[in-house]
Structure formats: structure tokens, C-alpha cells
Amino acid sequence: MNEDLIAKYNVPTPRYTSYPPANYFHDKFTNEDYEKVVIASNETTPQNISFYIHIPFCRHLCHYCGCNSYPMAKPEIIEAYVEALKKEIRKVIPLISKDRKISQIHYGGGSPSSIPLHYIQEINELLLSQFECIDSPEIAIECHPGYLDENGWMQLIKAGFNRCSIGVQDFNPKVLKGVNRRPSLLEMETIFGLLRAFNVSINMDFIYGLPYQSVQSFEETLQKATALKPDRLVTFSYAHVPWVNKAMMILEKNGLPSPQEKSAMYNAAKRIISSKGYQPIGLDHFVLPDDDLSIALQSGQLHRNFQGYCTRKTTGQVYAFGVTGISQLSMAYSQNTKSIPEYIQKMNDGEFAIIKGYTLNREEQIAKEVITTLMCNDRLNWKELSAHIGVGESDIKNAISYDENKLADFEKDGIITYSPEEIKITQEGAIFVRNVAAAFDPLMKDNTKMYSKPV
Structure with a gap:
């Protein structure tokens, strides 16, 4: 990459996972506004329904994380949170037309797989009991492999997931230790064998630009990843936003790669993954040629929301549940409170927990x-x-x-x-x-x- 171009274009720029970006949301958007736009969404496109469930808890907080994550709570708090989620779902569902179909269910966090997994199955059963689905809907969950044993992976399969995004981030133990992330509990080959046996699609997520990474070490990680032949590979550029997460300052002390080194990692990743038959999708995804995303790209039918890339077929207006969850409707965005106690209390009081949002002209x-x-x-x-x-x-x-x-x-x-x-x-x-x-x-x-x- 030309260093003059890096100097010219490597300036703070929105990621555009939404438009306008989330930092334009404001607190004048109320619970009443949210109820109105949910009802109005029945008359706008896309007609498909996408549900997002936010599980905020993590057993350990990674220093690089810019997500809305919280340390693992006591069992009674976990149970109260899940009950609050169900109450929110039951409050929103009557506002959505029964003529519409589910195309996506996505769990993010935090680490959704960190809580007792029977709760996840209960939420899935609740959602799927209320609406019909399109043919082959995507039921997906982000998984931290550091805390899932064989029984845990089997529970996810039983809960109905047909896609698992495995948050590997890096195979190098020194890199993982430097960012406070636990390595996988099981060998990755074992995990793939379990999921493949039940036709579960597999994503593998990696981050470049972390302390102790080099072009060579990241190449080694991706060589190992491509040898496993996941359905999709994602290589996220580490976003250094210490004003969002102060723990990121620790990474500065450990030493972050320069923009030139990050650019070289990106190019190396693209070269290695492409040489194994994967096609680049957008900024950070790589898929096999027969993947739905690849086919959609060829026809200009690729779409994206906060949960990642999808096709026009699976695109839906997103109704989000849980703390910090962001609903993405045709005309508006809304975000729930970041406070777990406040969220639980609002749900127990029969209210929505909207803290901010944005209506698009x-x-x-x-x-x-x-x-x-x-x-x-x-x-x-x-x-x-x-x-x-x-x-x-x-x-x-x-x-x-x-x-x-x-x-x-x-x-x-x-x-x-x-x-x-x-x-x-x-x-x-x-x-x-x-x-x-x-x-x-x-x-x-x-x-x-x-x-x-x-x-």
C-alpha cells in the first residue's frame, strides 16, 4: 500500500454499520416514539423480521473490546435479565404484523454463550413460536470458544442454531494473553467436527492490529484458519477508541502496530485467504464462491446491518432486545438503556427501556x-x-x-x-x-x- 495514500486517507471516518452512525442518536427519542415506529414498520420494506438479542455478560473482558459488555453477574441477576428479555419480547411482538416472517435471529454481546444455555433455547422457542419463518432462515450466535466444552456446543445445536460465529481473534497465545482473552477450550478441529455433523455453518472471527501481532504471526494464524475451511472468515481491523473503553489504554502500553503494519496485515490476510478460494465481501468478510453472500455480491444484492452482512433475501428490519440493543427500522433507530438494573426494572414495570434513537428524514x-x-x-x-x-x-x-x-x-x-x-x-x-x-x-x-x- 502506498504510504502517501495511507497518510492521506487514514483519517477518522465512520464505519457506516448504520446511517446515520450511532453517535447521532439523541435522547429526545422516547418510548412512545419507539412504539409508533414499530407499528409503522409493518407498512415499510423490507417486510422480513430480524430479531437481535443482546446478552451483555462476559466471564472476562477483553482489553480491545468496543462492544457493550459487562462482567459476569450472579446467577439470580442472569435469571432476572433473561426474564426481562422475555417480557420485552412479549411487549413488542403484538405490535408486529403476524403476516410477516422471520428471516434472521442473531445473538450478540458480550458473550452470549457465556450464560446457561437453556436460557438461550427458551428465548429461541419463544420467538419461533410467534411467527412463521422464510425458507432457511439464519439463526446465528456469537460464540466464545474459551468457555464452551463439547456439551455446550451440543446445547447450541439443540437450541436450533444453524450458524455459529467463533470469536478466535488470534491463535497466538502471546497475543491472546496481551489482550486478556482466553484461548479455545477445545481443539478447533473438534469444534468443527461437532458442528459439521449437524450441518451448522461456521464463521471464524479474527482481529488485526493488536499488540504483539506481526505480519508473519497473523499470516500463521490465517494459514491455520483456512486449513479448517470455515464457511466464512472475518478479519476485523482493531478500532482504537479509548474514549469508549478505557481498558484500550493498556494496549497502548503493550504497543500497537503502526498503520503501515496494519495495512500489511490486511494485505497479507487478503492474499492468503483469497489463495484458498475465498472471495472478499466488503471490508472484512471472506466467503466461498457458492456462499449466499458471494452470489448476492455478484448481483449487487448484498446488504448489511449491525449484525453483519446478509442477502436481500434474509434482510429484515431489526427488532432488538436487551440492554444497549439497537433496533434498525426503515425510518428510525432506537437503543435501549445501558443499565442492566434499569432495564430489568423497566421491563418489570411494563415499560420500554429506550434511552435514545433517531428518526430519518x-x-x-x-x-x-x-x-x-x-x-x-x-x-x-x-x-x-x-x-x-x-x-x-x-x-x-x-x-x-x-x-x-x-x-x-x-x-x-x-x-x-x-x-x-x-x-x-x-x-x-x-x-x-x-x-x-x-x-x-x-x-x-x-x-x-x-x-x-x-x-
Whole structure:
């Protein structure tokens, strides 16, 4: 990677897992607003339902984590939290049309697999008893392999999961110790054997840019990972945001790789994984050619929400449950309180626990489609997008920050190719897709928000 380009484009930029980003949410969005937008969501697209369940507890907190995680609580608190989750589900479900179908259920955290797993099965049974599902819905959970024995993996299979995302992060013991993460309890080959026997799809998640990592060590980790042939591989760039998690300051003391080293890790990862037959999807995912995400990318039908990439088929409006859970509806976002005691109390009182949210105006809804399409598919065809959202091409461009001079600059630097009809991210420019998306973002004109850097 050209060091001049890194210097030019490695500036704080939104990740665009949502538009607008979550730091635009505000506390004037109320419980009443949430109930109204849930009811209104029945009349908007997509019609599919995606449920997100947030389990905030972790047995150990990793120093790199920017998620909404909390130390493991006492058993009675875990039980009270799960009961509160069920109450929230039962409060929202009557607001959603029974004509709609579930396309996704996703558990995140925290470490969802850290609590007694019979609770997870109970929640799944509750959700699946209320709605029909599309053919082959995705029922997925993020798993910490450091605390799951053979019985634990079998319990997840029994609970109905057909996709497990295994948070490996790195196979190097020194790296794991430096970030306070436990290594896998079982050999990874054993885990794969258990899951494969029941046709469970397997994701493996890794992070680059951590202390004690080098290009060589990360290559070794990915060689081991690709030898296992998971269905999907994810290589996240470590986002250093110590204003979100003060524990990240510990990683500074241990020594973080430079942007140039991180760029070299990214390129090495892409080279190794691609050489094993995987296709890159967006910034950080790699899938096999027959994967649904690969097929969707070829047709420009790839989508993304807070839970990761999905196809148009499995895309649903997201209804989130639990502390900090963010619902992603067509017209609005809403987020629950971060306080576990407050959340439990609100549910016991029969109330919602919304702490903030955001309602999108027409222009922002258009910008959301533009940025999501570009971030997911590495290309933007104005005619196709116009047909998809039912808005004229000129109206789309008027709603965003469309600047020919900026596009020409990106093309000169080899980040994109473009014509009046279409913009494409180049292979070399993929790492800077966030910068291109930000160039279309009207909210970035007078922006004072804080973000991580692309590299």
C-alpha cells in the first residue's frame, strides 16, 4: 500500500454499520416514539423480521473490546435479565404484523454463550413460536470458544442454531494473553467436527492490529484458519477508541502496530485467504464462491446491518432486545438503556427501556441507501439504485454530497473508477471504501464526531 495514500486517507471516518452512525442518536427519542415506529414498520420494506438479542455478560473482558459488555453477574441477576428479555419480547411482538416472517435471529454481546444455555433455547422457542419463518432462515450466535466444552456446543445445536460465529481473534497465545482473552477450550478441529455433523455453518472471527501481532504471526494464524475451511472468515481491523473503553489504554502500553503494519496485515490476510478460494465481501468478510453472500455480491444484492452482512433475501428490519440493543427500522433507530438494573426494572414495570434513537428524514433515508449499497457491494449504479428505492437519479444525487471533483480525486489516487452511470471501488482501494462513503455523506460537512481510522 502506498504510504502517501495511507497518510492521506487514514483519517477518522465512520464505519457506516448504520446511517446515520450511532453517535447521532439523541435522547429526545422516547418510548412512545419507539412504539409508533414499530407499528409503522409493518407498512415499510423490507417486510422480513430480524430479531437481535443482546446478552451483555462476559466471564472476562477483553482489553480491545468496543462492544457493550459487562462482567459476569450472579446467577439470580442472569435469571432476572433473561426474564426481562422475555417480557420485552412479549411487549413488542403484538405490535408486529403476524403476516410477516422471520428471516434472521442473531445473538450478540458480550458473550452470549457465556450464560446457561437453556436460557438461550427458551428465548429461541419463544420467538419461533410467534411467527412463521422464510425458507432457511439464519439463526446465528456469537460464540466464545474459551468457555464452551463439547456439551455446550451440543446445547447450541439443540437450541436450533444453524450458524455459529467463533470469536478466535488470534491463535497466538502471546497475543491472546496481551489482550486478556482466553484461548479455545477445545481443539478447533473438534469444534468443527461437532458442528459439521449437524450441518451448522461456521464463521471464524479474527482481529488485526493488536499488540504483539506481526505480519508473519497473523499470516500463521490465517494459514491455520483456512486449513479448517470455515464457511466464512472475518478479519476485523482493531478500532482504537479509548474514549469508549478505557481498558484500550493498556494496549497502548503493550504497543500497537503502526498503520503501515496494519495495512500489511490486511494485505497479507487478503492474499492468503483469497489463495484458498475465498472471495472478499466488503471490508472484512471472506466467503466461498457458492456462499449466499458471494452470489448476492455478484448481483449487487448484498446488504448489511449491525449484525453483519446478509442477502436481500434474509434482510429484515431489526427488532432488538436487551440492554444497549439497537433496533434498525426503515425510518428510525432506537437503543435501549445501558443499565442492566434499569432495564430489568423497566421491563418489570411494563415499560420500554429506550434511552435514545433517531428518526430519518427523506434525504437521510436516501443517503442511507447510497452509502449502504456502496459499502456492501463496492459499486454504485445510479440506475439500479433508482429502480430499487423508487427515487430519480437526480433526486438521489441532490440528497447526498455528490461532488465530481472528489470523485476525480479518488480516481486519480486509484481508489475508484467512475463514469456518469457507475462508481466502482478498485481492489487496491477497498481498504478506503469508508472514505468514499463519507464523501457522499451530507452529515460529514460540519462533523465534529469522533471515529476510528480505516487502517
